[in-house]
Amino acid sequence: MTEKGKDAAEARRLQSTRMPPSIIxxxxxxxxxxLLVLLSICLWCLRYGRKYASRRSLVDVVADAFRDYQGQLLNPDKTPFIYGDLDLELGGPHYDWVRQAFTVALGDDWKPNRETRRRLRLVLAAVKCGGPSLWRNLKQPYDF
Incomplete structure (x- = not known):
C-alpha cells in the first residue's frame, strides 16, 4: 500500500472512532x-417534516433532535444536562411562551421568566443537537 493509501486508511479509521462532540x-x-433574538429566529425556521414547526409540534422537533444526537449534552459546569418529560417541560397544553418568543425576532422587547428560560434552554439544546437538519428538512444531520 502506498503512503497516500495508508494515510487515507488511517484517516477513515480515526473518523469512524471519533466521538460526536459534547454540547455545552x-x-x-x-x-x-x-442569544434570545437568535433563538427566536431559529424558532421561526424550525421545520417538522415538510412544514414549519408549530407551537404544538415543537415538542416533537426537540424530542427528535435529542433522540438522533449521539454526543453528550452538558451543563456549563460539565455535569450531564438532564431533562424530564418534554411534553410537560415545554408547556403541556399552554404554549403562550412560544408565541412570545416568536415576537422577539420581530423586534418586541420581552423578558422571559425563569420557567420560560428553562424551556428556551431545551430549545437551544435541540438546535445545537440538530443543526441544519432542523430547518432544511434533511434526512440526516449535515446531509448537504
Whole structure:
C-alpha cells in the first residue's frame, strides 16, 4: 500500500472512532439579549417534516433532535444536562411562551421568566443537537 493509501486508511479509521462532540448548554439565566433574538429566529425556521414547526409540534422537533444526537449534552459546569418529560417541560397544553418568543425576532422587547428560560434552554439544546437538519428538512444531520 502506498503512503497516500495508508494515510487515507488511517484517516477513515480515526473518523469512524471519533466521538460526536459534547454540547455545552448555557444556563437559563444566560439566555437573554442577542442569544434570545437568535433563538427566536431559529424558532421561526424550525421545520417538522415538510412544514414549519408549530407551537404544538415543537415538542416533537426537540424530542427528535435529542433522540438522533449521539454526543453528550452538558451543563456549563460539565455535569450531564438532564431533562424530564418534554411534553410537560415545554408547556403541556399552554404554549403562550412560544408565541412570545416568536415576537422577539420581530423586534418586541420581552423578558422571559425563569420557567420560560428553562424551556428556551431545551430549545437551544435541540438546535445545537440538530443543526441544519432542523430547518432544511434533511434526512440526516449535515446531509448537504
Amino acid at each position: 448548554v448555557p444556563w437559563g439565566e444566560d439566555i437573554d439579549g442577542e
